Amino acid sequence: MTSEYDAALDLTPAEVPGRWAGRFSDGWSIGQAVNGGLVMAVAVEALHRQLAEQGDAAHPDLVAVSAFFLTASQPGPVVVDTEVLRPGRTLTTGQVSLQQPGEDGTPVPRMRSLVSVGALTGTPARRQPPPVDLPAPEDCVGSGDAPPGGLASSTLLQRLDLRLDPSCVGWAVGRPSGRGVMRGWFRFADGREPDPTSLLLALDGLPPVAFELGIPGWAPTLELTAHVWARPAPGWLRVEVTSEVLSDATMEEDARVWDSSGRLVAHSRQLCGVRVPEGWAPAG
Amino acid sequence: MTSEYDAALDLTPAEVPGRWAGRFSDGWSIGQAVNGGLVMAVAVEALHRQLAEQGDAAHPDLVAVSAFFLTASQPGPVVVDTEVLRPGRTLTTGQVSLQQPGEDGTPVPRMRSLVSVGALTGTPARRQPPPVDLPAPEDCVGSGDAPPGGLASSTLLQRLDLRLDPSCVGWAVGRPSGRGVMRGWFRFADGREPDPTSLLLALDGLPPVAFELGIPGWAPTLELTAHVWARPAPGWLRVEVTSEVLSDATMEEDARVWDSSGRLVAHSRQLCGVRVPEGWAPAG
Incomplete structure (x- = not known):
């Protein structure tokens, strides 16, 4: 199949x-x-x-x-x-x-x-950030559980089994954390195991970090650069996306992906467009 | 002139x-x-x-x-x-x-x-990392003061006024910190003020972070992506370069540049080649 x-x-x-x-x-x-x-x-x-x-x-x-x-x-x-x-x-x-x-x-x-x-190997990196800490997949929020928030019409989410860290889904109920962090588990819904190229979907598959900053709406990618560090082991991928720069009409997102053995297998940075709401102020 | x-x-x-x-x-x-x-x-x-x-x-x-x-x-x-x-x-x-x-x-x-x-503006970013803390330029290590370490033959350094944070120059005396951080002040030696394009030299102008990891030698850039966030104010630029991934033959370097008003004006990530010495182990 x-x-x-x-x-x-x-x-x-x-x-x-x-x-x-x-x-x-x-x-x-x-x-x-x-x-x-x-x-x-x-x-x-x-x-x-x-x-x-x-x-x-x-x-x-x-x-x-x-x-x-x-x-x-x-x-x-x-x-x-x-x-x-x-x-x-x-x-x-x-x-x-x-x-x-x-x-x-x-x-x-x-x-x-x-x-x-x-040609990548299975060798672990000599230095890498430790895998992000996440609640177990069954304690996370699945795409099916998440309130709409503009994603309901996304057909992409039917292809993915995405489990978001409950601490990163405040946006879905109108209470974004303001931290600029999005985290969760990622795998293909039909069980297809990851490979170096498919990691691109994990790097760009979570809801925009902008949501957790209180900036709703579409955040189109303008440019994305990814590096792959190793062939991923089968199983769940851990994904963390953070952002440290938000400008008037653009922001950056840094994504990291670890495989089931805890190795960093890929990371990326993207520049994306955002529409910052009138009167927006950073939280915290 | x-x-x-x-x-x-x-x-x-x-x-x-x-x-x-x-x-x-x-x-x-x-x-x-x-x-x-x-x-x-x-x-x-x-x-x-x-x-x-x-x-x-x-x-x-x-x-x-x-x-x-x-x-x-x-x-x-x-x-x-x-x-x-x-x-x-x-x-x-x-x-x-x-x-x-x-x-x-x-x-x-x-x-x-x-x-x-x-078209960039002078508007500060709405979110940005705070400027890196550095000793005053006169308390830093100028290119002229630095022991050779393979850089003596560099003509580039004559074009730049580079002042490295003393905590990041252990490599020059055979005592790399092992932290994977390189920091310093940057400006053109002839006083030419920075603009968005010239920030590329600040992003790629410091000695390789690899030196501070105890990996000497040439670290050629394979790929570099930079984003510019604002037109820089005249004066010194602060530069910080960090690295979180080192593999067998490649590593990544993240550079951030702030202008004299404290705004983040550009950042970049590069993938570069390295030759890790036999028996190398991460410090700390």
């Missing part, structure tokens, strides 16, 4: 060299767009397929990706263009661009990214 | 559309390469010039840049190709690629980057 995630990464070679054709189903949307984590995963998958086609089997794992989101991706066909910039011994770096046909058929650029792939 | 930094950013339009020609002098080298901060600044400058040529005056400030370093830049001519990906109202995003002629004249790709520019 193909997992929902693997089905979403299905790509076929197009006639233009380096080009791949895919489709965003309507199962990965959040707000008015396809989730950025999935968009990035499709980009990385295209580079992997391109390298495989070129006979490069030495760089099976995502190591680093920086994605600039140009317009919001929509369910429907997607065209993915890859360019290998530098084939290397330890790292190979490429560029991946995504576009979708607009209403009149003109291609609309969605996202452009730079991606480095290599 | 043109400052040394502005002279380094001098670019002339080339015959190919979107292309700019420049030159790396031998005044900005560190280890065996031109400093990554300067390489990124040249890329951003090229995009600004391209946009100016196209009549876009609404996006004068660097907001975000992600750069992937493909090979080490060398003193000599450099060719900078720009591509505007999405002209926007608040942000315009482009791609900038740098190449240099190899020994046989073949272009060698040096760096590829994605860059978003916009």
Whole structure:
């Protein structure tokens, strides 16, 4: 059985060299767009397929990706263009661009990214932040338990088994903590185990930290850079997202993901857009 | 009088559309390469010039840049190709690629980057980390005072007035702290005041954090992403660089820069290569 995630990464070679054709189903949307984590995963998958086609089997794992989101991706066909910039011994770096046909058929650029792939090991990092402390998954708040708060229409949440730390869900009942922290457990709802590329969904899959700062509404990712440190062990992932900078119209979010063995497997930083309510003041 | 930094950013339009020609002098080298901060600044400058040529005056400030370093830049001519990906109202995003002629004249790709520019204000951020505490500049260690440690041959240090916190220079006398922190004051030696683009040199201008972890040697940047939060006030910049992940051959460095008014003006994260000595163990 193909997992929902693997089905979403299905790509076929197009006639233009380096080009791949895919489709965003309507199962990965959040707000008015396809989730950025999935968009990035499709980009990385295209580079992997391109390298495989070129006979490069030495760089099976995502190591680093920086994605600039140009317009919001929509369910429907997607065209993915890859360019290998530098084939290397330890790292190979490429560029991946995504576009979708607009209403009149003109291609609309969605996202452009730079991606480095290599070979990760199971070796623990020599230095890493300790895994975030979380209540057991059964003591956390599942997507099904969470009051709407604008997420009810998200099809993405049906693909994920997300268990939020009860101390980070005050926003859902109108009492955001003001701390700028979002934490929880993450795995795919259908049991698909994590791999380096799918960690992008964990890094970008929790509700925006802005919610816990009392800033509701859509917080679209403008730019996200992720580093992957190890191949994740099977099982639950722990995710913590924090923020230390909020400006007038943008903020940053730092995400960390640990696997079930306690290793930091990935982290990311993103710049996202926010609409700060009139009269907003930092809590605490 | 043109400052040394502005002279380094001098670019002339080339015959190919979107292309700019420049030159790396031998005044900005560190280890065996031109400093990554300067390489990124040249890329951003090229995009600004391209946009100016196209009549876009609404996006004068660097907001975000992600750069992937493909090979080490060398003193000599450099060719900078720009591509505007999405002209926007608040942000315009482009791609900038740098190449240099190899020994046989073949272009060698040096760096590829994605860059978003916009209009920053002097408004303080609504949330930000407080400025790092530092001894007064005159109580810090100047580049001239620092024992060699492999930096003596760096021409970059002659362009900068760098004053390191004495608590972060144990590496220079064989006693690294093991904390993974590097801190100091930064300004250009010739008094050139900072602007959003030049903050890239502050973000990437301190000695590698690896030194304070007991890992000597060259720590080449593989990827660096920076966000700029405000136009810096004139005067000294405070810089703090920390690291929380060290793997077998790579580590990450997080840099923060505050201006003389105490505002966080930029931060960055980079993935860099390291050669961990045999038998290395974390201190503390």
